Amino acid sequence: MAAPAEKHDVFKAIADPTRREVLRLLSEDERPISEIVNHFDMSRTAVTKHLQILTEAELISGRKEGREKIYQLHPEPLTEVKQWLAYYEKFWCNKLAMLKHYVEKDNS
Amino acid sequence: MAAPAEKHDVFKAIADPTRREVLRLLSEDERPISEIVNHFDMSRTAVTKHLQILTEAELISGRKEGREKIYQLHPEPLTEVKQWLAYYEKFWCNKLAMLKHYVEKDNS
DNA sequence: TGAATATGTAACCATTTGGTTGTACGTTTA
DNA sequence: TAAACGTACAACCAAATGGTTACATATTCA
Numbered sequence: 001m002a003a004p005a006e007k008h009d010v011f012k013a014i015a016d017p018t019r020r021e022v023l024r025l026l027s028e029d030e031r032p033i034s035e036i037v038n039h040f041d042m043s044r045t046a047v048t049k050h051l052q053i054l055t056e057a058e059l060i061s062g063r064k065e066g067r068e069k070i071y072q073l074h075p076e077p078l079t080e081v082k083q084w085l086a087y088y089e090k091f092w093c094n095k096l097a098m099l100k101h102y103v104e105k106d107n108s
Numbered sequence: 109m110a111a112p113a114e115k116h117d118v119f120k121a122i123a124d125p126t127r128r129e130v131l132r133l134l135s136e137d138e139r140p141i142s143e144i145v146n147h148f149d150m151s152r153t154a155v156t157k158h159l160q161i162l163t164e165a166e167l168i169s170g171r172k173e174g175r176e177k178i179y180q181l182h183p184e185p186l187t188e189v190k191q192w193l194a195y196y197e198k199f200w201c202n203k204l205a206m207l208k209h210y211v212e213k214d215n216s
Numbered sequence: 217t218g219a220a221t222a223t224g225t226a227a228c229c230a231t232t233t234g235g236t237t238g239t240a241c242g243t244t245t246a
Numbered sequence: 247t248a249a250a251c252g253t254a255c256a257a258c259c260a261a262a263t264g265g266t267t268a269c270a271t272a273t274t275c276a
Contacts, residue, residue: 015123016234020192027199034252046235048254053233067243067252075199082197084128085190091135091183124264142222154265156224175222175273217276224271232263237256244251 010077011084013057018042019050023073026060030072033062118185119192121165126150127158131181134168138180141170 014020018040025031025039033051037044051071054060059078062071122128126148133139133147141159145152159179162168167186170179 011123011125011128014192015119017119018234020119023196027196032252042234043236044253045237045255049234064253069253073199075196078193078196079200081189082193084122085186085193088131088135088183088186089190091181092187126264140222150264151266152223153225153267157264172223177223219274219276221274222272224269226269227267229266230264233261234259235261236259238258239254239256241254242252244249246247246249 008053008056010057010059010080013054013059014078014081016050016053018047019054022047022050022054023059023075026071026073027075030070032065032068032070034068036071116161116164118165118167118188121162121167122186122189124158124161126155127162130155130158130162131167134179134181135183138178140173140176140178142176144179 014023021039022036025036033044033048036051037047040047051060051062055062057077058074060071060073062069122131129147130144133144141152141156144159145155148155159168159170163170165185166182168179168181170177172178
């Protein structure tokens with residue numbers, strides 16, 4: 001049952017603006033590939049590749065329905081990013097935590 | 109005063125594991141390049157390139173001190189990621205928001 | 217001064233990324 | 247059945263990415 005791990009990690013997946021836009025589209029509603037393609041100025045093949053990368057990161061999944069393939073959002077893997085960010089939040093939310101880093105040197 | 113915008117956006121900057129590790133190191137304390145290099149199994153030149161990318165994303169900055177260049181963390185740009193994530197949090201924190209997406213189809 | 221240290225940078229390279237076109241295949245529908 | 251639709255996939259390509267080695271420059275210290 002051990003997943004073969006993520007070939008594409010979620011950080012790489014969300015690094016591309018096109019892929020972030022795909023996620024936004026799918027957050028509104030599930031959509032077939034052809035409909036997703038309409039939102040971009042690139043070929044269907046290019047969009048399909050982005051969908052594959054997002055699928056490998058398990059951020060989306062697609063199901064065949066007739067001749068269409070319908071993709072839907074799975075936001076859960078984004079928790080990894082959230083957890084990573086949480087560590088750094090203290091550095092900008094809690095000024096006290098920044099003292100160690102900035103006080104002595106940046107005294108201009 | 110208008111910044112020439114970010115050549116490297118923060119999403120690309122944090123996409124690389126090496127760069128995330130650099131951020132973690134600098135969150136502990138500011139460090140000269142040579143000390144950062146010691147933490148990795150790659151050349152100083154390679155590390156320097158990562159430092160440049162992080163600098164362009166304004167996640168770190170370096171100051172010359174004698175013959176050393178000392179880098180320190182600037183976590184502020186990460187707020188952009190946090191804001192982006194906030195939009196998707198409702199999809200995994202608030203089950204109700206997911207109804208529209210999953211209820212009708214995923215009824216197995 | 218001269219050696220050692222720390223960094224800057226040019227030139228190069230393999231692989232990945234992000235895109236293309238062309239063709240094939242399954243599904244509707246007239 | 248034949249045409250139209252939606253998708254899959256192979257082959258190809260330019261540019262970006264992530265790394266290297268080699269050499270130059272600036273600073274410290276014996």
